[in-house]
Amino acid sequence: DYRMLLLVVLMGLKVVRLLEDLVSLWEGWLLVMQELLVLLDIGQ
Structure with a gap:
């Protein structure tokens, strides 16, 4: 299912x-x- 793949890609992004x-x-x-x-170095 391409919608599942799209969801995975969006989650990755x-x-x-x-x-x-x-x-x-x-x-x-x-x-x-x-x-x-x-x-701190200057202060010392």
Whole structure:
């Protein structure tokens, strides 16, 4: 049934979107942590 296949494809796309969001969140968090570490180094 092609509708089942379409559903699977759509679910896959949703999962990929979620993973991309998680990765961008993680990268943003790492950038913030790096900035904080730099500020702490300057403070010392």
